[in-house]
Amino acid sequence: MPSLAARVAASPGAAGRGIAAAVTPDRLVLAGKAALAAMIAWLAARLLPGFLDDYAYYAPFGAVVAMMPSAVDSLRTSLYTFLGLGLGGGLAVLAYLSALPALATVPIVIVVAVLVAGLMPIGPGRDYVPVAAIFVLMSSGGDPEMFGTAYVALTAMGLVIGTVVHLAILPPLRTLPLERRLATLRAAAASLLDDVAAQLEDAEQPAVSLEERAAGLQRAVDDAQSALTDAQRTRRANVRAIGGRHTLSMSTVHMGELRATVRELVALASVVSDERTTVAVPDDLPAETRASLAEALRDLARAVDDHGGSDAIVDTCARAAEALRAWDAPSTAADAAAGALAHHLVALEQRIHGRPAEDA
Known part of the structure; x- marks a missing residue:
């Protein structure tokens, strides 16, 4: 040994x-x-x-x-x-x-x-x-x-x-580890969005292995939640936390938004990934529809990674969703898959921008 x-x-x-x-x-x-x-x-x-x-x-x-x-x-x-x-x-x-x-x-x-x-x-x-x-x-x-x-x-x-x-003497106040974990989670979500967009644009791209990627995202969510809990605990009875200098209110909100974003992202990727059970999507989608959807996903990736967004992203996602719904699918299964993509796309945009996905 x-x-x-x-x-x-x-x-x-x-x-x-x-x-x-x-x-x-x-x-x-x-x-x-x-x-x-x-x-x-x-x-x-x-x-x-x-x-x-x-x-x-x-x-x-x-x-x-x-x-x-x-x-x-x-x-x-x-x-x-x-x-x-x-x-x-x-x-x-x-x-x-x-x-x-x-x-x-x-x-x-x-x-x-x-x-x-x-x-x-x-x-x-x-x-x-x-x-x-x-x-x-x-x-x-x-x-x-x-x-x-x-x-x-x-x-x-x-x-x-x-x-x-x-x-x-410098009682512990762990806010920086939390911000790093949130940044890691945002980067992982943005990476998956980019990979799904690449697969939609180019059929030669390797298919997304969703099981592994979803597990990695869940680990990132768990790590960020653990860091948030730790940061909240270190604020209690801590003189360095007096006055709101190290507030966690926005971090708590961001954690909730990211958790919802990951949930919608995994649901969307499951329609496109190599483990999908739905046939003909995205294989039979018109090239312009795939390109529009890929553009929307890349815009969402930047919004997740930069923690920001704009009305232009909302419009891009709406156009892509409308193109998916307007597609004359060759089968009932393909039509259902396109509808699911449109639904998850709009829901994902709403989650990223912190809005409830009620009308997705």
Whole structure:
């Protein structure tokens, strides 16, 4: 079996993408903030009086736990982690004070901790209940009250420090990845429109493989939707989002328009693609009708890619649709296919321009 180094060398593209994902600006900023928060938490814990400074290493742990991908995630994680640690530590102290034999205490604590964790929302807080319980119970050295207090209190202090640092220094606001994903989706839709137009104009052109292209478009839609959801999440509890500087309202509208556009585009391409079941289209269409339809599709491709349009595009699509409807088709199936092309063409134009396709 080849070594890990050999496999990485054999696939430099995948390795490069992995490294690029690990050193994005957001990740670099997050790494720097985590290091800063951990250092501050450690120094602050060392200044605490009494026995707490003996357990100062738990403060950096809490600071790092608080470093989540978004501001609201950081707040939620810190709160739930503190609750989970407190519940788990409390259960350990109660179990110790019950003076039960160790062989009975450990399984009882774990069972109760897991059941209590099930009452909490899904997340790290739930996971920390049994972890904190068994950790305090087994590592306290015979004094779970002191150890549990230090463990929970210092971790909580680290959580607070980490959250404050995270929110105060460039809290993540992922609007640029969303715009890139939307641009990628527009480019993919425009490319399919160009390819369908080329097939209509020239029968020698390779037929559009719709199954593969439709799957690629759907992946682009899913990626853009994921980026939109991520951008919306990073705006919450984020001071950088105050004042509407990084508004997502138009991006949300564009996402809805593009989703509808892709749906109509796939329906149109299915009539022209190599997987179509309808006969005689576009093969028997007159050359001038095919040229008019191809011109309309290329205009729509530019409108999608440039995110703009004009009345001229509306007129071009209307003329092409009228030519399709006026065609004296040689068969009922061909006539139905031409009607479907006309319908999807008008509907696609309306979707691209953000209008409901009610009269398509």
